[in-house]
Amino acid sequence: MSKSPDGTAASDTRDLEHRLDALQLLPSGAVRRTPNWWSGVWPPAVAVLLLLTIWQTYCAIAQPRPDLYPSVFDVASAIGANWDSGRLPAALLTSLTRGGLGFVYAIILGTIIGFLLVEVPLLRRAFGPIISGLQVLPSVAWVPAAILWFGLTDATVYFVILMGAVPSIANGLVDGIRQVPSHIRRVGVVLGAGPVALHRYVLFPAALPGYLAGLRQGWAFAWRSLMAAEIIATGGKLGFGLGSLLQQNRELADLPGVLATVLTILALGIVIEVGVFTPIQRRVLLRRGLTEAR
Amino acid sequence: MTDAITLTGVSKFFDPSRPVLDDMSLHVKQGQFICVVGVSGCGKSTLLNLIAGLETASMGSVDVPSGRASVMFQDPSLMPWLTARGNVELALRLRGVGRNERAAEAQRLLTLVNLADAGDKLPHQLSGGMKQRVALARALAQDREVLLMDEPFAALDAVTRDLLHDELERVWRETGRTIVFVTHNVREAARLGDRVILMTARGGKIAREWEIDVERPRLIESPAVSSLAGSVSSALRAELAKVSNV
Ligand SMILES: Nc1ncnc2c1ncn2[C@@H]1O[C@H](COP(=O)(O)OP(=O)(O)OP(=O)(O)O)[C@@H](O)[C@H]1O
Numbered sequence: 001m002s003k004s005p006d007g008t009a010a011s012d013t014r015d016l017e018h019r020l021d022a023l024q025l026l027p028s029g030a031v032r033r034t035p036n037w038w039s040g041v042w043p044p045a046v047a048v049l050l051l052l053t054i055w056q057t058y059c060a061i062a063q064p065r066p067d068l069y070p071s072v073f074d075v076a077s078a079i080g081a082n083w084d085s086g087r088l089p090a091a092l093l094t095s096l097t098r099g100g101l102g103f104v105y106a107i108i109l110g111t112i113i114g115f116l117l118v119e120v121p122l123l124r125r126a127f128g129p130i131i132s133g134l135q136v137l138p139s140v141a142w143v144p145a146a147i148l149w150f151g152l153t154d155a156t157v158y159f160v161i162l163m164g165a166v167p168s169i170a171n172g173l174v175d176g177i178r179q180v181p182s183h184i185r186r187v188g189v190v191l192g193a194g195p196v197a198l199h200r201y202v203l204f205p206a207a208l209p210g211y212l213a214g215l216r217q218g219w220a221f222a223w224r225s226l227m228a229a230e231i232i233a234t235g236g237k238l239g240f241g242l243g244s245l246l247q248q249n250r251e252l253a254d255l256p257g258v259l260a261t262v263l264t265i266l267a268l269g270i271v272i273e274v275g276v277f278t279p280i281q282r283r284v285l286l287r288r289g290l291t292e293a294r
Numbered sequence: 295m296t297d298a299i300t301l302t303g304v305s306k307f308f309d310p311s312r313p314v315l316d317d318m319s320l321h322v323k324q325g326q327f328i329c330v331v332g333v334s335g336c337g338k339s340t341l342l343n344l345i346a347g348l349e350t351a352s353m354g355s356v357d358v359p360s361g362r363a364s365v366m367f368q369d370p371s372l373m374p375w376l377t378a379r380g381n382v383e384l385a386l387r388l389r390g391v392g393r394n395e396r397a398a399e400a401q402r403l404l405t406l407v408n409l410a411d412a413g414d415k416l417p418h419q420l421s422g423g424m425k426q427r428v429a430l431a432r433a434l435a436q437d438r439e440v441l442l443m444d445e446p447f448a449a450l451d452a453v454t455r456d457l458l459h460d461e462l463e464r465v466w467r468e469t470g471r472t473i474v475f476v477t478h479n480v481r482e483a484a485r486l487g488d489r490v491i492l493m494t495a496r497g498g499k500i501a502r503e504w505e506i507d508v509e510r511p512r513l514i515e516s517p518a519v520s521s522l523a524g525s526v527s528s529a530l531r532a533e534l535a536k537v538s539n540v
């Protein structure tokens with residue numbers, strides 16, 4: 001633009017505006033960064049230590065039968081023994097592989113079903129309630145049927161994982177997209193997005209928090225279903241997972257071994273929750289300026 | 295000069311017993327800045343949505359020879375997961391601008407709305423006025439001849455609004471867009487418009503209109519703007535009286 005008589009007035013305005021903007025941008029960042037990781041870790045760590053101390057103190061004072069009420073050290077040495085014998089690492093690997101692979105299948109299937117439910121209203125009305133119902137049905141209930149259908153093979157385990165995780169994932173996506181504010185969708189349309197671009201650049205990213213919540217719940221269900229299936233279905237062509245180890249230790253009447261396995265399963269659940277889902281969800285929510293519900 | 299927007303005998307019914315717009319005709323010249331005022335519920339947003347193609351007319355024709363218009367709403371509606379730059383780039387991407395040109399074009403547009411160094415900020419880090427400027431940059435990114443604005447500054451404080459008036463006026467002159475600007479605020483209308491249109495409170499017609507040839511850039515507190523705002527305001531109150539007496 002030419003620097004006409006208004007040149008100075010206009011640049012004054014711009015300058016004032018710019019200084020106001022700078023004021024707005026000033027206090028971000030720095031303050032929030034540091035306490036994140038550590039503040040998330042120490043309270044549960046202290047809680048675990050406290051529980052272990054109470055347990056060990058009880059054993060030291062009351063001296064209960066060690067085969068029924070093993071001490072912390074008994075269980076710790078059982079973990080060591082199971083590890084050294086190679087059973088624990090093998091079981092861990094098998095379960096994690098199955099859980100991970102099954103979860104990936106569940107994500108693919110759940111996402112496809114979710115999109116179909118979003119896009120085809122008739123399908124949503126027809127199958128929506130069924131899928132919500134399936135979410136409530138404990139997927140272990142499918143184990144007997146799955147054994148009859150697939151025999152004692154990995155297919156049984158994967159089937160149960162899918163029945164556990166797919167409804168949560170599909171529902172998460174459906175809810176996520178349904179909760180996209182109408183003005184966001186309208187902006188997508190106004191910006192000229194066709195149906196595919198609207199989904200890819202607007203609706204799916206907007207639905208991400210709901211989708212992630214669905215994934216998280218889907219994983220929890222998948223993991224539980226897997227453990228239950230491994231406890232119930234052993235032998236045949238089935239690999240040896242953590243659930244099988246649990247069952248085997250029970251048959252050996254090895255209570256420290258049973259508790260060691262339970263603690264391993266628990267620890268794994270916590271590690272995946274805290275190590276994978278929490279940080280991802282946290283990043284997504286922080287980016288959008290949404291504070292976490294704690 | 296050619297018309298950028300032509301409405302001929304446009305009626306719009308949501309409910310068959312009562313037209314929101316009734317046989318309305320309007321010509322907007324290319325490059326004109328036109329403000330639409332009227333009481334709440336008189337059909338301003340409906341008029342804008344018709345021009346935008348978000349609604350279709352029940353009768354009559356709406357013609358925007360340059361194609362679709364870009365629209366800005368009261369709510370900036372930025373994508374909360376994208377930075378200011380990302381939001382502008384999204385509009386460019388949806389317009390089909392290639393990856394390599396997007397960054398430079400987005401930066402040019404952000405500079406145009408005086409946000410050259412806030413490109414990496416996320417919407418929740420921006421003030422209301424800054425968000426609305428990003429929304430303006432995004433609307434401009436569509437590179438459409440006609441820009442429709444539905445009470446874009448209604449939720450902002452007075453100082454920010456004044457600044458944005460200057461900003462918008464400058465952007466308008468630099469880009470030569472045709473702007474239809476809906477507002478409740480008669481001063482705002484008198485400050486910005488080449489032309490102000492007052493809609494009837496009910497019945498969906500144009501009640502009155504004013505041509506404004508006050509020299510730009512204008513000041514909202516200048517006597518010319520104030521006296522014009524005064525006359526629009528009393529006409530608006532007269533319209534309001536007609537419906538509240540019934
Ligand atoms: N989609 C719709 N369905 C039914 N009625 C509608 C719809 N959109 C608008 N209306 C009605 O049309 C009338 C005009 O609405 P419109 O939003 O255009 O008013 P407005 O002048 O923009 O009001 P405001 O100043 O409050 O924004 C209102 O009575 C409203 O209830």
Ligand SMILES: [Mg+2]
Pocket residue numbers: 338339340444
């Ligand atoms: Mg409106």
